[in-house]
Amino acid sequence: MTRLSWLAALAGMACASLASAQTSTTDEIAKYRAALQDGNPAELWEARGEALWKAKRGPKQVTFEGCDVGKGPGVVKGAYAELPRYFADADRVMDLETRLVWCMVRLQGYSEADAKKNPFGNGSDKRSDLEALTAYVTSESRGVKMNVALGHPKEVEAYRVGEKLFYYRGGTHDFACATCHGEDGKRIRLQDLPNLMKTEGAQKAYTTWPAYRVSQGELRTFEWRLYDCFRQQRFPELVYDSDAAIALTTYLAHNANGGVYDGPGIKR
Protein backbone atom coordinates (compact mmCIF):
# COMPACT_ATOMS: atom_id res chain seq x y z
CA MET A 1 0.00 0.00 0.00
CA THR A 2 1.28 3.48 -0.75
CA ARG A 3 1.85 5.95 2.03
CA LEU A 4 -1.10 8.05 0.91
CA SER A 5 -3.60 5.20 1.00
CA TRP A 6 -2.29 4.21 4.45
CA LEU A 7 -3.04 7.72 5.66
CA ALA A 8 -6.48 7.62 4.13
CA ALA A 9 -7.15 4.27 5.78
CA LEU A 10 -6.00 5.63 9.15
CA ALA A 11 -8.18 8.71 8.78
CA GLY A 12 -11.11 6.46 7.94
CA MET A 13 -10.51 4.41 11.09
CA ALA A 14 -10.37 7.53 13.24
CA CYS A 15 -13.74 8.65 11.91
CA ALA A 16 -15.24 5.22 12.46
CA SER A 17 -14.05 5.06 16.06
CA LEU A 18 -15.44 8.55 16.76
CA ALA A 19 -18.81 7.48 15.40
CA SER A 20 -18.78 4.25 17.41
CA ALA A 21 -17.81 6.20 20.57
CA GLN A 22 -20.91 8.31 20.07
CA THR A 23 -23.26 5.35 19.53
CA SER A 24 -21.74 3.40 22.42
CA THR A 25 -22.35 6.37 24.75
CA THR A 26 -25.93 6.47 23.55
CA ASP A 27 -26.22 2.72 24.05
CA GLU A 28 -24.77 2.97 27.55
CA ILE A 29 -27.30 5.68 28.46
CA ALA A 30 -30.07 3.45 27.09
CA LYS A 31 -28.77 0.53 29.21
CA TYR A 32 -28.63 2.80 32.25
CA ARG A 33 -32.27 3.77 31.73
CA ALA A 34 -33.30 0.13 31.28
CA ALA A 35 -31.50 -0.84 34.49
CA LEU A 36 -33.37 1.88 36.39
CA GLN A 37 -36.74 1.07 34.85
CA ASP A 38 -37.26 -1.78 37.29
CA GLY A 39 -37.05 0.40 40.35
CA ASN A 40 -38.38 3.67 39.01
CA PRO A 41 -38.85 6.03 41.98
CA ALA A 42 -41.72 7.63 40.04
CA GLU A 43 -43.79 4.92 41.75
CA LEU A 44 -43.29 6.75 45.03
CA TRP A 45 -44.92 9.83 43.48
CA GLU A 46 -47.71 7.70 42.03
CA ALA A 47 -48.44 6.24 45.47
CA ARG A 48 -48.44 9.65 47.14
CA GLY A 49 -50.63 11.04 44.36
CA GLU A 50 -53.16 8.25 44.79
CA ALA A 51 -53.37 8.99 48.52
CA LEU A 52 -53.84 12.71 47.75
CA TRP A 53 -56.52 11.92 45.15
CA LYS A 54 -58.54 10.00 47.73
CA ALA A 55 -57.95 12.38 50.65
CA LYS A 56 -60.43 15.02 51.78
CA ARG A 57 -58.59 18.26 51.13
CA GLY A 58 -58.93 22.02 50.99
CA PRO A 59 -61.32 24.41 52.74
CA LYS A 60 -64.31 22.34 51.55
CA GLN A 61 -62.79 19.02 52.66
CA VAL A 62 -63.67 17.02 49.56
CA THR A 63 -61.70 14.45 47.58
CA PHE A 64 -60.75 14.49 43.91
CA GLU A 65 -63.29 11.76 43.30
CA GLY A 66 -65.71 14.40 42.02
CA CYS A 67 -63.08 15.79 39.67
CA ASP A 68 -63.74 15.23 35.97
CA VAL A 69 -60.46 14.94 34.07
CA GLY A 70 -62.27 14.16 30.84
CA LYS A 71 -63.98 10.81 31.29
CA GLY A 72 -66.46 11.71 34.02
CA PRO A 73 -66.14 12.57 37.72
CA GLY A 74 -63.42 10.56 39.43
CA VAL A 75 -62.56 8.48 36.35
CA VAL A 76 -58.79 8.38 35.85
CA LYS A 77 -58.37 5.19 33.81
CA GLY A 78 -57.20 6.17 30.34
CA ALA A 79 -58.01 9.85 30.88
CA TYR A 80 -54.51 11.19 30.30
CA ALA A 81 -54.27 9.60 26.85
CA GLU A 82 -57.06 11.94 25.70
CA LEU A 83 -55.72 15.15 27.19
CA PRO A 84 -55.56 18.07 26.54
CA ARG A 85 -59.23 18.44 25.64
CA TYR A 86 -61.99 21.02 25.67
CA PHE A 87 -63.99 21.23 28.90
CA ALA A 88 -67.41 22.84 28.49
CA ASP A 89 -67.70 23.80 32.19
CA ALA A 90 -64.53 25.88 31.97
CA ASP A 91 -65.04 26.81 28.27
CA ARG A 92 -61.35 26.18 27.75
CA VAL A 93 -58.95 23.55 26.44
CA MET A 94 -57.08 22.15 29.44
CA ASP A 95 -54.15 19.84 30.02
CA LEU A 96 -54.09 17.55 33.05
CA GLU A 97 -52.31 19.94 35.38
CA THR A 98 -54.59 22.85 34.52
CA ARG A 99 -57.57 20.60 35.15
CA LEU A 100 -56.20 19.48 38.53
CA VAL A 101 -55.82 23.13 39.56
CA TRP A 102 -59.36 23.79 38.32
CA CYS A 103 -60.69 20.97 40.53
CA MET A 104 -58.70 22.21 43.53
CA VAL A 105 -60.31 25.64 43.10
CA ARG A 106 -63.87 24.61 42.12
CA LEU A 107 -64.29 21.47 44.21
CA GLN A 108 -61.93 21.78 47.12
CA GLY A 109 -62.23 25.52 47.62
CA TYR A 110 -58.58 26.52 47.33
CA SER A 111 -57.75 29.94 45.93
CA GLU A 112 -56.16 29.78 42.50
CA ALA A 113 -52.90 31.17 43.88
CA ASP A 114 -52.81 28.54 46.66
CA ALA A 115 -53.63 25.73 44.24
CA LYS A 116 -50.66 26.43 41.99
CA LYS A 117 -48.16 27.97 44.35
CA ASN A 118 -45.82 24.97 44.19
CA PRO A 119 -46.02 23.32 40.76
CA PHE A 120 -42.45 22.01 40.75
CA GLY A 121 -41.16 20.42 43.95
CA ASN A 122 -37.70 20.57 45.44
CA GLY A 123 -36.73 18.03 48.09
CA SER A 124 -38.65 16.98 51.16
CA ASP A 125 -39.27 20.54 52.38
CA LYS A 126 -40.93 21.66 49.18
CA ARG A 127 -42.90 18.69 47.87
CA SER A 128 -45.31 19.40 45.06
CA ASP A 129 -48.76 17.87 45.42
CA LEU A 130 -49.45 18.67 41.78
CA GLU A 131 -46.50 16.56 40.64
CA ALA A 132 -47.71 13.64 42.76
CA LEU A 133 -51.31 13.93 41.54
CA THR A 134 -50.11 14.16 37.94
CA ALA A 135 -47.97 11.04 38.45
CA TYR A 136 -50.97 9.12 39.76
CA VAL A 137 -53.42 10.14 37.03
CA THR A 138 -50.91 9.57 34.21
CA SER A 139 -49.94 6.14 35.58
CA GLU A 140 -53.57 5.11 35.12
CA SER A 141 -53.15 5.51 31.35
CA ARG A 142 -50.13 3.21 31.04
CA GLY A 143 -50.64 0.92 28.07
CA VAL A 144 -53.39 3.08 26.56
CA LYS A 145 -52.99 4.48 23.04
CA MET A 146 -52.72 8.25 22.79
CA ASN A 147 -55.92 9.59 21.30
CA VAL A 148 -56.13 13.38 21.51
CA ALA A 149 -59.09 14.57 19.48
CA LEU A 150 -59.38 17.83 17.60
CA GLY A 151 -63.17 17.93 17.55
CA HIS A 152 -64.06 21.22 19.19
CA PRO A 153 -63.02 24.44 17.40
CA LYS A 154 -61.06 25.49 20.52
CA GLU A 155 -59.08 22.25 20.34
CA VAL A 156 -58.24 22.99 16.72
CA GLU A 157 -57.27 26.52 17.69
CA ALA A 158 -55.00 25.26 20.49
CA TYR A 159 -53.32 22.85 18.07
CA ARG A 160 -52.72 25.61 15.51
CA VAL A 161 -51.34 28.00 18.15
CA GLY A 162 -49.14 25.22 19.49
CA GLU A 163 -47.81 24.50 16.03
CA LYS A 164 -47.02 28.18 15.57
CA LEU A 165 -45.20 28.28 18.93
CA PHE A 166 -43.19 25.20 17.99
CA TYR A 167 -41.74 26.95 14.93
CA TYR A 168 -41.58 30.46 16.43
CA ARG A 169 -38.00 31.71 16.57
CA GLY A 170 -37.11 34.27 19.19
CA GLY A 171 -35.10 35.16 22.24
CA THR A 172 -31.44 36.11 22.50
CA HIS A 173 -30.41 32.90 20.72
CA ASP A 174 -33.01 33.12 17.95
CA PHE A 175 -34.20 29.62 18.86
CA ALA A 176 -37.41 27.79 18.13
CA CYS A 177 -38.45 24.41 19.55
CA ALA A 178 -37.83 23.15 16.02
CA THR A 179 -34.20 24.28 16.13
CA CYS A 180 -33.35 21.36 18.41
CA HIS A 181 -36.33 19.08 17.86
CA GLY A 182 -36.74 19.25 14.07
CA GLU A 183 -33.91 17.00 12.89
CA ASP A 184 -32.68 13.48 13.62
CA GLY A 185 -29.51 12.97 15.63
CA LYS A 186 -29.44 16.30 17.49
CA ARG A 187 -27.94 16.29 20.95
CA ILE A 188 -27.73 18.45 24.02
CA ARG A 189 -24.54 17.46 25.81
CA LEU A 190 -24.72 13.63 25.50
CA GLN A 191 -28.49 13.36 25.43
CA ASP A 192 -30.15 12.54 22.15
CA LEU A 193 -33.02 14.88 21.43
CA PRO A 194 -36.20 13.49 19.92
CA ASN A 195 -37.17 14.73 16.47
CA LEU A 196 -40.68 15.93 17.27
CA MET A 197 -41.53 16.56 13.64
CA LYS A 198 -41.65 12.81 13.06
CA THR A 199 -44.46 10.68 14.45
CA GLU A 200 -42.12 8.15 16.11
CA GLY A 201 -40.11 10.94 17.72
CA ALA A 202 -43.20 12.69 19.06
CA GLN A 203 -44.67 9.41 20.33
CA LYS A 204 -41.48 8.31 22.06
CA ALA A 205 -41.00 11.67 23.74
CA TYR A 206 -44.57 12.45 24.74
CA THR A 207 -45.49 9.00 26.04
CA THR A 208 -42.58 8.92 28.52
CA TRP A 209 -43.44 12.13 30.39
CA PRO A 210 -43.97 12.77 33.30
CA ALA A 211 -40.68 11.20 34.33
CA TYR A 212 -38.42 10.74 37.31
CA ARG A 213 -35.32 12.84 36.66
CA VAL A 214 -32.44 10.96 38.28
CA SER A 215 -30.18 14.02 38.21
CA GLN A 216 -32.76 16.04 40.15
CA GLY A 217 -34.22 13.27 42.28
CA GLU A 218 -37.66 14.60 41.40
CA LEU A 219 -40.61 13.59 39.28
CA ARG A 220 -41.15 16.15 36.53
CA THR A 221 -44.34 16.77 34.59
CA PHE A 222 -44.88 17.80 30.99
CA GLU A 223 -45.51 21.42 32.06
CA TRP A 224 -42.09 21.35 33.69
CA ARG A 225 -40.56 19.94 30.51
CA LEU A 226 -41.94 22.85 28.47
CA TYR A 227 -41.05 25.38 31.19
CA ASP A 228 -37.43 24.18 31.18
CA CYS A 229 -37.25 24.08 27.35
CA PHE A 230 -38.32 27.75 27.34
CA ARG A 231 -35.61 28.52 29.90
CA GLN A 232 -33.01 26.71 27.80
CA GLN A 233 -34.13 28.70 24.76
CA ARG A 234 -33.79 31.94 26.77
CA PHE A 235 -37.47 32.62 26.19
CA PRO A 236 -39.60 34.54 28.72
CA GLU A 237 -40.76 32.31 31.56
CA LEU A 238 -43.55 30.00 30.47
CA VAL A 239 -46.47 30.60 32.84
CA TYR A 240 -47.87 27.45 34.46
CA ASP A 241 -51.28 26.47 33.07
CA SER A 242 -51.11 29.31 30.51
CA ASP A 243 -52.80 29.13 27.11
CA ALA A 244 -49.34 28.94 25.54
CA ALA A 245 -48.33 25.91 27.63
CA ILE A 246 -51.63 24.17 26.89
CA ALA A 247 -51.45 24.96 23.15
CA LEU A 248 -47.94 23.54 22.83
CA THR A 249 -48.99 20.47 24.83
CA THR A 250 -52.01 19.98 22.56
CA TYR A 251 -49.80 20.17 19.47
CA LEU A 252 -47.28 17.65 20.79
CA ALA A 253 -49.86 15.31 22.34
CA HIS A 254 -51.92 15.17 19.15
CA ASN A 255 -48.78 14.46 17.11
CA ALA A 256 -48.11 11.50 19.44
CA ASN A 257 -51.53 9.96 18.69
CA GLY A 258 -51.38 6.22 18.16
CA GLY A 259 -48.35 5.83 20.42
CA VAL A 260 -48.85 3.69 23.51
CA TYR A 261 -48.60 5.76 26.68
CA ASP A 262 -45.81 4.44 28.89
CA GLY A 263 -45.35 6.96 31.68
CA PRO A 264 -44.35 8.04 34.21
CA GLY A 265 -40.92 7.19 32.81
CA ILE A 266 -37.38 7.65 33.97
CA LYS A 267 -34.82 10.04 32.55
CA ARG A 268 -31.15 10.57 33.19
Place this chain on the structure above:
Amino acid sequence: MAIGEPMKIRAALAGDQTEVKVLMNHEMETGQRKDAQGQTIPAWFIQSVMATWNGKAVLSAQWGTAIAKNPFLSFKFKGGAKGDKILIHWVDSRGDQRTDEAVIA
Protein backbone atom coordinates in the same frame (compact mmCIF):
# COMPACT_ATOMS: atom_id res chain seq x y z
CA MET B 1 -39.29 10.40 66.24
CA ALA B 2 -40.61 11.19 62.87
CA ILE B 3 -41.95 8.53 60.60
CA GLY B 4 -40.60 8.52 57.05
CA GLU B 5 -42.63 8.26 53.88
CA PRO B 6 -43.95 4.81 52.93
CA MET B 7 -41.78 2.38 50.97
CA LYS B 8 -42.94 0.41 48.00
CA ILE B 9 -42.18 -3.29 48.40
CA ARG B 10 -42.69 -6.13 45.94
CA ALA B 11 -41.83 -9.71 46.84
CA ALA B 12 -42.27 -12.57 44.42
CA LEU B 13 -41.44 -16.25 44.44
CA ALA B 14 -39.13 -17.46 41.64
CA GLY B 15 -38.38 -21.18 41.95
CA ASP B 16 -36.93 -21.84 45.40
CA GLN B 17 -36.00 -18.19 45.85
CA THR B 18 -37.85 -15.07 46.82
CA GLU B 19 -36.97 -11.86 45.04
CA VAL B 20 -37.65 -8.69 46.98
CA LYS B 21 -37.63 -5.22 45.44
CA VAL B 22 -37.89 -2.15 47.62
CA LEU B 23 -38.21 1.52 46.72
CA MET B 24 -37.51 3.82 49.64
CA ASN B 25 -38.45 7.44 50.03
CA HIS B 26 -35.45 9.32 51.37
CA GLU B 27 -33.44 12.46 50.62
CA MET B 28 -30.06 10.75 51.27
CA GLU B 29 -28.18 14.04 51.76
CA THR B 30 -24.44 13.49 51.55
CA GLY B 31 -23.36 16.46 53.67
CA GLN B 32 -21.27 17.64 50.70
CA ARG B 33 -23.83 19.87 49.05
CA LYS B 34 -24.34 23.56 49.69
CA ASP B 35 -27.59 25.48 49.50
CA ALA B 36 -28.21 28.75 47.60
CA GLN B 37 -26.75 30.75 50.52
CA GLY B 38 -23.53 28.71 50.48
CA GLN B 39 -24.40 26.90 53.71
CA THR B 40 -23.58 23.21 53.89
CA ILE B 41 -26.67 21.03 53.84
CA PRO B 42 -26.19 18.62 56.74
CA ALA B 43 -25.81 14.93 56.01
CA TRP B 44 -29.01 12.94 56.39
CA PHE B 45 -29.14 9.38 55.14
CA ILE B 46 -30.40 5.89 55.87
CA GLN B 47 -27.86 4.17 58.10
CA SER B 48 -29.20 0.70 58.63
CA VAL B 49 -31.58 -1.51 56.73
CA MET B 50 -33.03 -4.77 57.98
CA ALA B 51 -35.23 -7.23 56.12
CA THR B 52 -37.06 -10.04 57.86
CA TRP B 53 -39.03 -12.99 56.51
CA ASN B 54 -41.60 -14.27 58.99
CA GLY B 55 -39.59 -12.62 61.77
CA LYS B 56 -36.26 -14.09 60.68
CA ALA B 57 -33.56 -11.70 59.44
CA VAL B 58 -32.66 -12.29 55.78
CA LEU B 59 -30.75 -9.09 55.10
CA SER B 60 -29.04 -6.55 57.25
CA ALA B 61 -27.07 -3.66 55.81
CA GLN B 62 -25.23 -0.56 56.86
CA TRP B 63 -25.47 2.27 54.41
CA GLY B 64 -23.56 5.48 53.88
CA THR B 65 -23.85 8.63 51.83
CA ALA B 66 -22.91 6.94 48.55
CA ILE B 67 -26.42 5.53 48.17
CA ALA B 68 -28.63 7.56 45.82
CA LYS B 69 -31.69 9.57 46.77
CA ASN B 70 -34.88 7.49 46.81
CA PRO B 71 -32.91 4.23 46.98
CA PHE B 72 -33.89 1.06 45.16
CA LEU B 73 -32.89 -2.19 46.85
CA SER B 74 -33.28 -5.61 45.28
CA PHE B 75 -32.21 -8.91 46.82
CA LYS B 76 -32.98 -12.62 46.77
CA PHE B 77 -33.04 -15.20 49.49
CA LYS B 78 -33.61 -18.96 49.52
CA GLY B 79 -36.96 -20.03 50.79
CA GLY B 80 -40.22 -18.20 51.22
CA ALA B 81 -43.73 -19.21 50.34
CA LYS B 82 -46.71 -17.40 48.93
CA GLY B 83 -48.42 -15.42 51.66
CA ASP B 84 -45.34 -15.11 53.87
CA LYS B 85 -44.64 -11.72 55.34
CA ILE B 86 -41.61 -9.61 54.42
CA LEU B 87 -40.77 -6.71 56.69
CA ILE B 88 -38.36 -3.92 55.76
CA HIS B 89 -37.09 -1.58 58.43
CA TRP B 90 -34.70 1.37 58.14
CA VAL B 91 -33.18 3.86 60.54
CA ASP B 92 -31.57 7.08 59.32
CA SER B 93 -28.84 9.31 60.70
CA ARG B 94 -31.41 11.52 62.48
CA GLY B 95 -32.90 8.52 64.21
CA ASP B 96 -36.01 8.61 62.04
CA GLN B 97 -37.23 5.18 61.13
CA ARG B 98 -39.79 3.40 59.07
CA THR B 99 -41.14 -0.14 58.79
CA ASP B 100 -43.27 -1.43 55.94
CA GLU B 101 -44.40 -4.90 55.06
CA ALA B 102 -45.40 -6.89 52.03
CA VAL B 103 -46.72 -10.35 51.32
CA ILE B 104 -44.88 -12.74 48.99
CA ALA B 105 -46.84 -13.14 45.76
